[in-house]
Amino acid sequence: MSVSPKAQADTVTRRYLLVAGSSALAVAASAGARMGLARTPAPGSRESLPSKAKPAIGTFGFDVAGMDRSAAPGDDFVRYAVGKWIDTTEIPPDRSSWGSVAIIHRKTSARVRTLIEDVSKARAREGSDNRKIGDYFMSFMDTARIERLGSSPVMPELHAIAAIDSHAQLSAALGGSIRSDVDVLNLGVFYTPRIMSLWVAEDLDDATRYRPYLLQGGLGMPDREYFLGSSPHYATLRSQYVVHIANVLRLAGFTTPQERATRVMALETAIARVHVSVGDTIDVTKANTVWLRSELAAKAPGLDWTAFLTAAGLNDQPRFGAWQPSALAGISRLTASEPLQAWKDYLAFHTIENAAPFLSEAFADEHFAFNGHAVSGTPQQQERWKRGVDHTSDALGQAIGKLYVRKYFPPAAKAQAQGMADNVLKAFAARLDRLDWMGTETKAHAKKKLANFRVMVGYPDRWRDYSGLEIVRGDAYGNWARAGLFEYRRNLAKLGRPVDRSEWFMTPQTVNALFAPSQNSVTLPAAILAPSFFDPNADAAVNYGALGQGLGHEVTHGFDDNGALFDANGNLRNWWTRADMDHFKAEAKRLADQYSAYEPLPGLHIDGEQTSTENIADLGGLATAWDAYRLSLQGRPAPVIEGFTPQQRFFLGFAQNYRAVFRPAALRRQIVTDVLTPAPYRALTVRNLDAWYSAFDVRPGQKLYLPPARRVKIW
């Protein structure tokens, strides 16, 4: 899954075409709404996707009862589209937010649980994928054994850390701890609690080969702002974090936990100071730095690089991508300048913290109390089976995906979604032709790039091979640790081989979607093809407003301020004329200003620059989906249904797909750390479309009204 360990606590989907991450849409999710769920089948029911049943939301694809028709669409469109749903929705106690993606995620989790439990009972052949799935899940659910083991599963690692007595040994321990747990461009995941992360992806200058990128990491809170920000909110969290570190060390039997916690906090604060911001991390033009192996000691002095890289299995690599050069150099410097004991305490704390969800209840509860409750505001930890489903999906995602699509994703659903994708691509091509601001030269490149696009629907053509992953019944922690190492080695093994353009970065049961800029491909997993994104029985206007917009969102990522930097072959190369790029940037700036004016929490505005890429994709996606819907009609008139015109249903389908409610801490976290605008504000994209004004008769003087000259049109 694309979910970072911090996000897992909340089951956040990153970038979905619709939701979160990088290019895909990202959504901080959660579910449980009474209105939204009233018509959905009970969890665990075995209905398959396309059925003759009524659409799951509302009578023709959206939730009429969740609207507040006393609101004027032109004054408060979100209120009009989903007001009663907001009023009547309670965020489930184990969630920090709730909305469309979370609702689908809950249903998908219940399905996946049934699949996992069925294969556990069947006790498949030793060594088979099904046996591994069952053993992984049942080991996590075996709480009696986990309680008996206490902290013993991590003791060998803690002893090894305690024995470190030189800088070279520290460097080796740090190198041995890194994993492949980030994916900046495809999934929009760039947080890792480990000191650095290895991301193996296309070389930015030559998309036919892989480059090993090193990225900053090492913080136990979500971002540098949490360590350095001046608001009282962060100050409180900082004191809670020190207490948490001490608690974790005390549970594992460390002496003087308070002193150690103080040292760890001081070290992490120093690391936070050398980190670069989210905005700089996602700016690909700042990320294309190559450091030769032979230059590392000079470019980033401090670490014993030979010891570090040898332990990481990277010492034979001739060149590295330094994604955030100043941060990597800063971290390297700190390994030499800060006391060895502080680093040993730091490594011990993070080893236990990473392991905590797989250790006894005292560890898991302490982990949740800080990461889930204090940081994200979630009152209650998820039920154990839900955590088990997520962890098993992280470890064996494609093996589970194979079972999932066999049962829940019939060929007809795949064909229908593929047909919508074709219309979206056609509509976008026509929009490119009509653009009056883009010169013929740039346009020709854009058309060439679009012709190279691929939309991958449902599941991969070739499934991942898990034969090298050892799963041991009864070893919950060991299974998690080996799965992380297996994934790391799978990525190491890519180095030196040709790029696999059929690779899936998400599992079929992921409720999300993504655009891969180096591959010019859009991935649409089977699980996202469910209401409120898509319902094979729903009115087409609603399907295009929801899933169609999501598809258009992903396609325009190929042409947004990030995607525009990649050419038709997926290389980082500027194919724009100066004048066209200037126009694009000026329009992007106008859109950023529009979003920066929104203030979801008192004093905390949306960062229009940080969310620019995703907002541009939302805008282009919505405009393109509207055209694609009209294409799908093939000249036939569309009916009025229950008093709503096709235009109205299209925009309501869109807005309802972005309904969400947040706990304040979770909303703050998303605003500060995420590249996605929080879901309800994404619905306000409509203000830039002329068709929305005519659909709802929006007039000057109304709160959301923008005069035509202030409506931003990019694609």
Ligand SMILES: [Zn+2]
């Ligand atoms: Zn996106």
